[in-house]
Amino acid sequence: MICLGIESTAHTFGIGIVDDKGKILANVKDVFTTEKGGMIPVEVAKHHRNCYKDVIQKALDVAGIKLEDVGLIAFSQGPGLAPALLVGLDVAKELVKKLNVPVIGVNHCIAHLEIGNLVTGAKDPVLLYASGANTQIIAYEGSKYRIFGETLDMGVGNFIDSFAREMGIGFPGGPKIEKLALKGKNFIELPYVVKGMDVSFSGLLTNLKQKFHSGKFSKEDLCYSMQETVFAMLLEVSERAMAHCNKNELLLGGGVCCNKRLQEMAKKMCQERGSKCFIPENSLLVDNAAMIAWLGITEHKAGVKTELDIKPYQRTDQVEVKWR
């Protein structure tokens, strides 16, 4: 069976096509971007409505199949921006009407974890999910995917992008900051904010903005110090979750995990505790629809049925896990 997955929780509108053996036939996307400012939900939705037909056609072309070959539709049910999620739901409804096939709504965060398992061979990992809007430590315990730690305010990617915007280096800031950080020489002490299993970035952002505008520090040193501090915070809570759950696998997910320094630190932490570190390729770390299609197939095989609606505030532990 071939599943067509639809991703539309935030900036990315994606179509993924995956077969029931886990072969990724296509993973195509179109990303909403802005020159200035952040994401305005209705603008994002407009972007998705304008591009969805092209993205579907491109995905079918890449996969080398016809729409009629699709036997299952999966879509991101949440969490995410409601106007953007609604576009995905509408596209799912339109395709189901055309094809008369089953449809399933899946959780975006769990999709990051399951695609990671598929492509890396991880079996029972702790997921460090570090993306634009989300920062969570997720693991399977007590028959659910549970959140062991998370950000108390903004997602780490949004934090990084806000700091980049403040320095006037454009959006998305992550890759640009990574480059500048390579040239940093002096470590500047910054607030290190871990509260139990949670992390927080807003105070750190204010502190960085002040330091930047004081003119006393170079962009390179600030970027370098920011990365060292923030990635250490993320890995501290990840490691504690691994110890608490007695798990010896760490899986990375989310766009921020494309960062090579974060990957290096994650590998080192795992090596030191005799654990394994699994890192999917970049196209499967960022928001993508192959992961939605794969989780759709996985849940469908297990007999999961879902409502045809969106769940903008869905938490991972609200999802009944029948496939494990």
Ligand code: AMP
């Ligand atoms: P996502 O929401 O998972 O698609 O990820 C998008 C976020 O990842 C944005 O906030 C980017 O700035 C961030 N990002 C992408 N590449 C990198 C990188 N190399 N280092 C740090 N952050 C990154």
Ligand code: MG
């Ligand atoms: Mg994501």
